[in-house]
Amino acid sequence: MDERTLSSLIENVKDGAISRRSFIRRLAAVGITAPIASQILAWNDVAMAQASLQYKPTKAGGGGPLKILLWQAPTLLNPHFASGTKDQIAGRIFFEPLAGWDKDGNLTPQLAAEVPSRANGGLSEDGKVVTWKLKQGVKWHDGKPFTADDVVFTWEYAADPATAAYTTGSYTNIKVEKVDDHTVKVIFKEPTPFWADPFVGVVGQILPKHHFGDYKGAKSREAPANLKPVGTGPYKFVDFKPGDILTGARNEDYHVKNQPHFDTIEVKGGGDAVSAARAVLQTGEFDYAWNLQVEDEVLKKMETGGRGKVSAVASGDIEFIILNTTDPWTEVDGERSSVKTKHPTLSDPKVREAINLLIDRDSIQKFIYGRGGTATASFVNEPKQFKSQKLKYEFNVDKANKILDDAGYKKGSDGIREKDGKKLKYVYQTSINAPRQKTQAIIKQACQKVGIDLELKSVTASVFFSSDVANPDTYTKLYVDMEMYTTTQPQPDPERFLNQFVSWEIANKENKWLGRNVSRYSDPAADEAYKAAQKELDPAKRAALLIKVNEIFCEANVILPLLSRTRVAASVTNLMHDHSGWDVDTWNVAAWYRS
Structure with a gap:
């Protein structure tokens, strides 16, 4: 079979003229095995996924149901309380920001009429003012008009400390003014090189003032619309x-012509990543499955059936471990892991250094994640201009042993090291997920070789990533010695991503554990560099400052990066979806359609 014939067959599959099974049978007839034929389609699907989604339906509706499977079940729908990606995905179906991020890292207007720029007068020369022109004719689901008043209110709501919003860091140091019904100004105190944070992407979704106006501040959790959203x-x-x-x-009065294609949408939660992959790739029971943390070899086998395809897109997401330098077992003022306490042994830099040497990142990548991640020592990996060239990783049991020997930690009769009666014995927590349990096992085995004992704890994902302030097992509580998860870089600029490393974002009881700094660790030098980066207009100098913030936490071995993650999802073969590594999966769900 020549290249032209093969390309023609692939185009026929893309257009729906022939099925994937027919394609596989035709290639089998000329001696190309089914697995190879499926892989050819998979490679082509990845290439298609990298291109911008071209919306083809000529009318809204008619697409029937769209069924999305999230193996971490959503628990709330107010996007400003959503600390977990699953809740952010769910909220984005109903609420929209002024703009979102496409797969190429481009800012795309949603409730805005256009993206602000110097050319259209949206960006001031001094870097302090951004003017957003709002799309006209947009209505809330109850028929009320969307106006600048809603944008100003969303700022007031998120910035109010009593609201305890997860997004508060994006709104506290700005002022928002209404110019007219369809224009607002965002005013920054200092020159701000990265201005596309408030009202953009994950943190930017606009709330209707007429539904939330009476529930700002201390009454924020009482709003009926937290669970019954009225959006745009x-x-x-x-x-x-x-x-x-x-x-x-389907919103029959949606503000984009001919969208959405699907008549209904269903987001089902629960289960695990493997069953989610199977429900799309093998049975076709669901149209789309998110965040497939499944061994790559397992996914490849599932793809051979030809019912679904895997989409892997570049992102800034990172799988990492936090070593808790506070005491998770002592309660102070109604909370554990308080900054008023100090961890008995993990506050020792030498212990943290030794643990970092006991992580076999290359094996974790090779044998578990495959296409899903690349081993790294840097918290920030994308875009490349923000990645540290200084940070390196090493797996070295002998070196870890020597560090602990020199630091005075001796093995007891039980084989566990201790010093001054304090044992190197830790609870290591993560969510229930096969790759994570296998990663835990690899690290536990290495730690045993040097006299560190790890008790492995696995929490149901819907609980671990819950925003429930009453639950002690959520990742933001950090009521253990060490924990592991993936954190999402919400835009192709790491400034907001790195506010996880600043002192004013420390998660605690006062902010209902919604502060971005889950580690509780802080360093004045990191705070200083971060603040300087926020107003540095020179791109190279700004990148250097953000890299410094990253390096301080990684070199302190409080943050132990494991893998730079790609975002892996699955869809049935005829679903055209807009998968971005810089925004949540549903960022442009209005444009999804069935071919």
């Missing part, structure tokens, strides 16, 4: 069973 998005709310299922119906 492509789907209207129908029903929600937290931890289980969310349903919506």
